[in-house]
Amino acid sequence: MTGRDEPDASGERGAPAEPERLPAAETRNDLSGRVEGPVAQVGVVQGSITFNYHAAAQGAEPARDRHPDQVPRPPRGFVDRHAPLAALDEAFAVGTAESGPGHCPIGVFSGLPGIGKTAAATQWAHRNRRLFPGGRLFVDFTALRPGGSGAGAVGGDVSEALAVCLRALGVHETYLPTGFAERAALYRELSGRRGRMLVVLDDVTRPAQVTALVPQGDGSALLATSTWQLGELVLDGASLLPLDVLDADSALELLAALCGPRRIADEPAAAARLVELCGGLPLALRLCAARLVTRRHLTLARLADELSDEQSRLARIAVSGAPAPTPGSPAPAPAPAREERTVSAALDLVYRDLSDLAARLYRALGRLPALSFDTAVAAAAGDWPVETAAEALGELEDAGLLTVLEDRRSTLHGLVRLHARERSVAQDPPGAVRETAGRVAGHYLRLTVRADLAVRADRLRITDPAEVLGADRDGHGPEGPYGAGPFAGADDPGRDALRWLEAERGNILAVLRTAAELGFDRPVWQTAEAFTVLFLHHRHLADWRESLELGIAAAGRDGAGAAEARLRSLLSRPLMDLGQDEPARAHLAVAERLAMESGHVVLQASVQEFAGRYWDRHDPARAIDAYRASLALNAEAGEPRGEALARYFLGCAQHAAGDSRTALTTLGRARDALLALDDRRMAARALADTGRVRAALGDPAGAVADLTEAAEVLRRGEAFHYEARIMEDLAGLAEQAGDSARARDCLRRALAVYEEGGSPRAAAVLERLATG
Numbered sequence: 001m002t003g004r005d006e007p008d009a010s011g012e013r014g015a016p017a018e019p020e021r022l023p024a025a026e027t028r029n030d031l032s033g034r035v036e037g038p039v040a041q042v043g044v045v046q047g048s049i050t051f052n053y054h055a056a057a058q059g060a061e062p063a064r065d066r067h068p069d070q071v072p073r074p075p076r077g078f079v080d081r082h083a084p085l086a087a088l089d090e091a092f093a094v095g096t097a098e099s100g101p102g103h104c105p106i107g108v109f110s111g112l113p114g115i116g117k118t119a120a121a122t123q124w125a126h127r128n129r130r131l132f133p134g135g136r137l138f139v140d141f142t143a144l145r146p147g148g149s150g151a152g153a154v155g156g157d158v159s160e161a162l163a164v165c166l167r168a169l170g171v172h173e174t175y176l177p178t179g180f181a182e183r184a185a186l187y188r189e190l191s192g193r194r195g196r197m198l199v200v201l202d203d204v205t206r207p208a209q210v211t212a213l214v215p216q217g218d219g220s221a222l223l224a225t226s227t228w229q230l231g232e233l234v235l236d237g238a239s240l241l242p243l244d245v246l247d248a249d250s251a252l253e254l255l256a257a258l259c260g261p262r263r264i265a266d267e268p269a270a271a272a273r274l275v276e277l278c279g280g281l282p283l284a285l286r287l288c289a290a291r292l293v294t295r296r297h298l299t300l301a302r303l304a305d306e307l308s309d310e311q312s313r314l315a316r317i318a319v320s321g322a323p324a325p326t327p328g329s330p331a332p333a334p335a336p337a338r339e340e341r342t343v344s345a346a347l348d349l350v351y352r353d354l355s356d357l358a359a360r361l362y363r364a365l366g367r368l369p370a371l372s373f374d375t376a377v378a379a380a381a382g383d384w385p386v387e388t389a390a391e392a393l394g395e396l397e398d399a400g401l402l403t404v405l406e407d408r409r410s411t412l413h414g415l416v417r418l419h420a421r422e423r424s425v426a427q428d429p430p431g432a433v434r435e436t437a438g439r440v441a442g443h444y445l446r447l448t449v450r451a452d453l454a455v456r457a458d459r460l461r462i463t464d465p466a467e468v469l470g471a472d473r474d475g476h477g478p479e480g481p482y483g484a485g486p487f488a489g490a491d492d493p494g495r496d497a498l499r500w501l502e503a504e505r506g507n508i509l510a511v512l513r514t515a516a517e518l519g520f521d522r523p524v525w526q527t528a529e530a531f532t533v534l535f536l537h538h539r540h541l542a543d544w545r546e547s548l549e550l551g552i553a554a555a556g557r558d559g560a561g562a563a564e565a566r567l568r569s570l571l572s573r574p575l576m577d578l579g580q581d582e583p584a585r586a587h588l589a590v591a592e593r594l595a596m597e598s599g600h601v602v603l604q605a606s607v608q609e610f611a612g613r614y615w616d617r618h619d620p621a622r623a624i625d626a627y628r629a630s631l632a633l634n635a636e637a638g639e640p641r642g643e644a645l646a647r648y649f650l651g652c653a654q655h656a657a658g659d660s661r662t663a664l665t666t667l668g669r670a671r672d673a674l675l676a677l678d679d680r681r682m683a684a685r686a687l688a689d690t691g692r693v694r695a696a697l698g699d700p701a702g703a704v705a706d707l708t709e710a711a712e713v714l715r716r717g718e719a720f721h722y723e724a725r726i727m728e729d730l731a732g733l734a735e736q737a738g739d740s741a742r743a744r745d746c747l748r749r750a751l752a753v754y755e756e757g758g759s760p761r762a763a764a765v766l767e768r769l770a771t772g
Contacts, residue, residue, distance in 0.1 A: 071200050074123040075286070076714035077257030081120050084109065088124055091239035092221050104214055109225045111243035112400050112413055113346035114283025117225035118202050120243060122197050125200055125223065132215055134194035137165050139211060140202045142349070159213050162762035164198070164211065175299040177300040184212055192216035198223065205353060207232045209398040227350050227400040245280030245413065249270065254282065258289035263300070268383040270300035278317070284343050290319035313559045314418050318342040331507035350399055361392035362401065363428055365412060366420025367436040368513035369443075370507035375601040377507075380443035382434050407503060434518055441523045443563060444508055445530075451497035452530040453486055458641050458677070459533070460606050462563040463526040498718050501534040509543055516550045524554035532570055537681075539721035539757035542575040561604055576614065579760055585614055593701050599704040600631040604643050605633035612649055622658040626655055648686045655693050664693050681722075684713035688726050695733060697722040703731055724753035728765065744769065 014365075093107045109117040125136060126280040144157035144164075162183040163176060169190045177183045191197055204210055204226045210233055212223050234240065246254065252271055256264045261635035264271045277285035288307075292298055307313050307349045319341050352361060364381040365373070373381070379389035393410065396402045402410045412420060424432060453458070487496035501508070508531055516524050528551025534546035548571040568591040572584035588611050595604045612626035627650035634642035651666030671686035691706030707726050716724040731746035747769050754762035 014216055023577060024373065034199075040300035057283070068135040068137055069129075069131070070168060071125040071129075071136045071198070072122055072138065075119050075124055077254050077286075077289075078119055078123050079257065080246055081116070081123070081243070084120060084243060085124055087145075087241055088223070088239070091241075092624070103218075104216070104220050106214065106222045106224070106233060106236060106238035107241060108210070108211060108230055108238055109223075109241050109243055110227065110229050112245075112416065113227055113282065113350055114281050115243045115245065115400075116282040117227075117243060119201055119282065121202070121223050121225050125198060128457070129200075130222070132196045132198040134197040134220070135169070136200065137168050137225060138200045138202065138585070139164050139213070141204045143206065143223050154318075158209050159183060161209065161213060163200070166190070169194070171542060184209060187213070188216050191220065194220075195550060196220055199301065201225070203227070204230070211236055218771070220243070230400070246282060246285070246527045247280065248275055251278070251280045251285055254285050255289055258286065259292050263292070267300040268443070270304050270385045273304040274300055274307070277304060277313065277414075281343070281413065281415055283346060284317045284415060287317050287319050287343065289340060290341075291595075296320070310418060312423065314342070314344050314415060319719060330400045343415050344419055345420065348403075348414065351403060351423060355395060355535075357388070358392045359423075360393040361389065362396060362420050363432075364425035364436055365396075366417055366422070367422045367433050367614055369437055369440060369511045370404060371417075372409045374409050375445060376607075377440060378410075380439045383435075383439060396428065396447075402728065408654040409503075417699075422555045425667045437511075437514050437518050438520060439525075441511050441520050441527070444504075444511050444526045445523045447504075448501070448527050448530040451501050452494040452533045453735060455533045455537075456494070456679070459643065460566070460598075460602055460639075461529065462560070462566045462603070463529055467706075470477055495718065498537055500536060502538060505534065505540065505543060509547060512547055512550050516554055521554040521558040522560070525551040525558060525567065526566060527551070528554070529570075531562065537717070537719045537721070539574075539577065539753075539759060541577050541758050545571065545578070561594045562598040562600050565591040565598060565603060565607060568594070568614055569607045572614060574612050576617070577759060581614065581617060588614055601637040602639050602642060605630045605637065605646065609642075609646055612653065616649075616653060620653055621749065623653040624650065624657060640673065641677050641679065644670055644677060644679070647673065647681065648682065648689075651686070652689050655689070655696070660693050660696055664690065664697075680713055681717050684710040684717070685722055687713075688729075690723070691726075692729060695729070700736065704730065707733075721757060721759070724750040724761075727753075731768070737757065750767060 029514065045167050071728060077717075088107050088715055093103075093105050107538070109120050111117055119253055129136065139161045141157055141161065144160045144424060154178065159180040164178060165187055166183060167173075169187075171186065171190070171658070177186055192215075192373070194217045197212055197215045197217050198217050198220065199222045201213060201222065201224040203208060204224050205228055210222065210224050214236075220676050221605035229242075230238075231240065245251075252264060252275055255271060274288060275285070278288060288303060294302065294304065303316075306316050320357040349360065351359065356435055360382075361382050365378065368377070368381050370377060375386055375393060376389050378413055379386045379394055382392070384392075393402065397404060397410070398459070401412065403413065403414055404410050446468055449463065449465055453465060454460070487493050487500050490496040508527065512524055512531075517525075528547045532544070535547075550565050550715075551567045552571065555561075555567060568587040571587050575581070575584035575587070588607065591607045592611065593603075595607045607628035608626050612623045612630065615623035628647050630648060631643055631646035632641075634646055647666060648670035651663045654660075654666055667686050667690045671683050672692065674680075674683035674686060674762055687706050688710035693712065694700075694706060695703035707730050711723050711726040711730070714720070714726070727746040727750040731743040731750070734740070734743035734746060751762055751765045753759075753767060
């Protein structure tokens with residue numbers, strides 16, 4: 001195109017003066033490369049050049065005929081995800097009439113940062129690329145967020161995403177509308193012409209980012225990935241497809257694909273340990289694999305050892321890229337910074353988008369001793385009302401940072417928990433960990449005491465429930481700041497209390513450990529005492545022992561002699577069940593001395609009862625003496641339940657000493673007293689021992705009847721350890737009667753209970769099953 005100052009045929013210009021000409025060698029009139037838009041080619045210009053042209057109308061030849069194929073290839077070593085990919089096939093109705101005219105399905109993969117959402121989306125896209133001849137678009141919203149390389153303001157990412165798609169569809173920058181509405185309209189028009197298209201949106205955070213980019217062509221589909229759940233998209237017919245961590249086998253398969261199967265086969269135990277430390281998170285596994293591949297001297301065992309330190313685990317799950325070159329510097333330059341890929345960086349992207357409230361709770365959960373939590377525990381951790389905690393938890397769940405368990409408790413993935421802890425160390429005051437642990441320990445103490453009271457209100461306790469609950473000794477009165485507990489108001493409070501304790505067992509132990517380390521001595525021994533009610537029903541011996549040992553040490557530091565005596569006497573039970581009779585006897589000796597020093601008569605009676613349990617195994621005569629001493633002390637103190645218990649154990653000792661007729665009478669009196677006190681569990685145990693005495697006296701039918709009735713009561717009361725002992729007795733009676741099938745059924749039930757509780761009796765029962 002030429003301007004109006006072009007010279008005429010004679011070489012003269014219309015201007016009054018002729019400008020100086022350049023030498024011919026310096027005059028050029030060519031144009032290389034591809035140029036779009038107006039171009040002027042002139043020699044010398046004096047004055048201005050004016051271009052007069054009209055912008056093309058929207059949609060008037062703006063696009064070239066393109067069939068973009070932008071979706072990245074799936075990562076190397078893609079494993080598993082069969083179920084979510086099949087669910088996406090079904091949701092997109094692949095190969096059916098539903099994927100035809102007027103139907104544009106939407107699928108959303110969601111989950112933790114690094115869970116493999118993009119990998120799953122690209123895998124599905126490449127597996128089904130033939131279904132979308134109109135093209136496959138890909139938009140990475142990470143690059144379009146404020147602070148990234150694209151949009152400059154909140155909401156601008158959607159407009160820029162439309163621009164990305166329009167460019168891919170052939171719209172030149174010259175014809176690209178500047179406004180969001182115009183871009184959206186042109187996108188709908190062009191995508192409608194394309195026929196079957198697939199649009200993949202990576203790392204979206206808001207429903208609007210999805211709905212604005214739904215293609216219009218018949219048979220098209222949209223697939224998005226998001227850390228956030230984006231539940232609102234269900235209203236647009238979207239299928240939400242949450243991804244979970246890889247199971248152990250799939251995680252090992254991924255490591256083998258990336259590192260080579262030989263390397264995994266050479267160190268199978270270390271590989272399994274590495275998978276566990278990474279929590280099955282694909283990003284963590286890939287980063288570890290990259291370290292193993294780039295550092296051939298690094299063994300799986302050594303890497304697993306490095307990751308075993310929680311304080312540095314996140315920092316070590318990283319891989320450094322090549323350093324950026326330092327241009328134009330022949331002299332030695334300082335070592336350039338390396339680009340690192342880390343799990344922390346992926347989590348930071350989500351954390352920075354949280355509201356202040358959710359970010360504060362996230363950090364508090366990183367300080368939480370417990371591994372799972374409900375809303376009340378979260379409220380205690382954050383020192384907030386339950387309603388506020390529920391709101392923040394909802395945001396964390398939407399952000400994909402929480403995993404909600406089947407019982408509605410929540411948990412943080414192990415690496416997420418470490419990230420939350422790191423954020424807390426960086427942003428919260430130094431005393432935050434101690435404050436959180438103190439509040440949570442108090443919360444669990446209140447609930448554990450309530451559970452203990454719900455199971456048996458008249459049990460001996462050194463802890464004063466009124467001190468803990470701000471209520472009377474039966475647990476009635478003003479509610480604590482976090483409610484009465486999940487079992488309050490149930491049809492069977494005792495049963496629900498035991499189930500709550502069972503569900504929270506690991507958390508209570510974790511809280512006890514942390515509280516003990518931080519010096520919260522009184523809450524520790526008080527919780528350990530109340531916690532025992534679970535183990536009297538469910539014999540988790542290792543946990544029972546640990547909680548009591550923590551409580552004993554705390555009571556000693558707190559100067560609570562009566563509490564120490566109580567806990568030492570209780571500790572004799574799991575120790576004896578574990579076959580450690582002499583350590584049990586040593587604890588009982590200290591307990592007897594401390595109980596006498598305390599002047600607590602009922603405590604003294606209880607310690608005598610536990611001492612009798614030890615002597616049952618070693619000296620029946622001394623056992624009888626101990627039970628009679630306990631009986632007298634309980635009578636003196638006016639404790640009918642303690643008296644009934646002492647009489648029950650006395651009857652057992654009389655039978656062991658060979659006085660079975662007297663034992664039968666003693667056990668009957670004990671059972672009647674226990675039934676009068678509505679202590680069905682102990683009454684059932686008395687009935688079971690009555691059955692044992694009947695068997696010894698030659699009355700197998702009466703023995704089977706008593707034992708069967710007792711087992712049923714104990715099963716309903718979830719006192720499974722005692723039920724298992726009865727199953728062993730019934731198996732013996734069945735063998736005597738020649739009913740081997742019945743005997744094996746009884747032994748299998750006993751074995752299941754013992755294995756669940758970690759009882760050494762499991763080995764003996766297993767041997768009976770093997771030889772029977």
